[in-house]
Amino acid sequence: MDEQNPAIDELPSKRQLNRATLIAAGVAAAILVTTVLPAEYGVDPTGVGRVLGLTPWAR
Amino acid sequence: MVSSAPALLSRDFRMRRRALLFVTLALAALGGVDALAHGVAEGDKGYIEQIGGAQIGAFLYLGAKHMVTGYDHLLFLFGIVFFLYRMKHVATYVTLFAIGHSTTLLAGVLLGTNVSSHLVDSIIGLSIVYKALDNMRAYERWFGVRPSTKAAVLIFGFFHGFGLATKLQEFSLSPDGLVVNLVAFNVGVEIGQILALGAILIVMGYWRRTSSFRRHAFTANAVLMTAGFILFGYQLAGYFVLEGA
Numbered sequence: 001m002d003e004q005n006p007a008i009d010e011l012p013s014k015r016q017l018n019r020a021t022l023i024a025a026g027v028a029a030a031i032l033v034t035t036v037l038p039a040e041y042g043v044d045p046t047g048v049g050r051v052l053g054l055t056p057w058a059r
Numbered sequence: 060m061v062s063s064a065p066a067l068l069s070r071d072f073r074m075r076r077r078a079l080l081f082v083t084l085a086l087a088a089l090g091g092v093d094a095l096a097h098g099v100a101e102g103d104k105g106y107i108e109q110i111g112g113a114q115i116g117a118f119l120y121l122g123a124k125h126m127v128t129g130y131d132h133l134l135f136l137f138g139i140v141f142f143l144y145r146m147k148h149v150a151t152y153v154t155l156f157a158i159g160h161s162t163t164l165l166a167g168v169l170l171g172t173n174v175s176s177h178l179v180d181s182i183i184g185l186s187i188v189y190k191a192l193d194n195m196r197a198y199e200r201w202f203g204v205r206p207s208t209k210a211a212v213l214i215f216g217f218f219h220g221f222g223l224a225t226k227l228q229e230f231s232l233s234p235d236g237l238v239v240n241l242v243a244f245n246v247g248v249e250i251g252q253i254l255a256l257g258a259i260l261i262v263m264g265y266w267r268r269t270s271s272f273r274r275h276a277f278t279a280n281a282v283l284m285t286a287g288f289i290l291f292g293y294q295l296a297g298y299f300v301l302e303g304a
Binding site: 011012013014016017020021023024025027028029031032036037040041043 | 188191192195196197199200201277281282284285286288289291292293296297300301
């Protein structure tokens with residue numbers, strides 16, 4: 001994975017990459033919807049932000 | 060020889076634990092400055108707007124502070140140097156990044172370009188995603204080619220500079236001494252970048268010495284990509300919620 005150009009079969013497989021990308025996007029979306037958006041903008045579609053005391057009206 | 064095996068194992072374990080401690084401390088340091096991150100802090104805002112004329116020291120400091128406390132720039136920098144083992148390569152890439160962001164910082168403020176800071180910051184979030192995937196060599200797997208990393212660093216550098224420019228333009232900067240202050244801010248940004256880079260490279264140096272680095276490199280870049288996605292969503296949502304677009 002470094003600058004020394006390893007052979008293609010030493011690189012992560014397409015399956016590993018797809019899985020990692022999907023997980024990264026999924027975790028990011030979950031964190032955004034449950035904590036960042038409620039805390040930053042008072043947007044709380046799941047209600048988790050209110051439960052965690054993150055929304056302005058919950059404070 | 061048999062008796063040395065456990066000793067080796069335990070040394071490896073100790074080293075790994077030490078590396079973990081450094082990474083944790085680095086993350087804690089990043090988390091601790093969270094409140095200051097992004098724009099220029101509120102207290103500084105009043106100060107910037109009050110002063111007229113050339114204030115080299117103040118703008119040097121603000122530029123450096125912005126960089127050292129700006130987690131989006133730091134994450135991108137972290138992504139850039141992740142697999143750069145030689146100082147010569149670090150210098151090349153960091154110079155490209157500096158050329159990129161200086162160009163648009165200076166041009167953006169001097170030409171008074173008016174772009175949404177939320178949109179620019181969401182692209183900065185994507186730049187982190189891009190570099191993480193580049194480190195994971197995803198483009199080779201997906202498209203058969205790895206786009207020039209140097210070009211990518213330069214081009215995303217332009218966006219980081221636009222981000223800096225929009226932050227500075229949120230203040231009613233006095234036209235008196237603007238150019239001097241702007242250049243001072245820019246030089247401050249570079250000083251802050253060198254300081255932050257030093258810290259990142261020290262931590263990376265310890266981390267790379269551990270035998271687990273190669274195994275954890277993939278996961279670390281996946282985490283970096285997650286952070287990039289979060290910044291992207293955070294800024295894009297800000298654009299729609301706060302700018303009512």
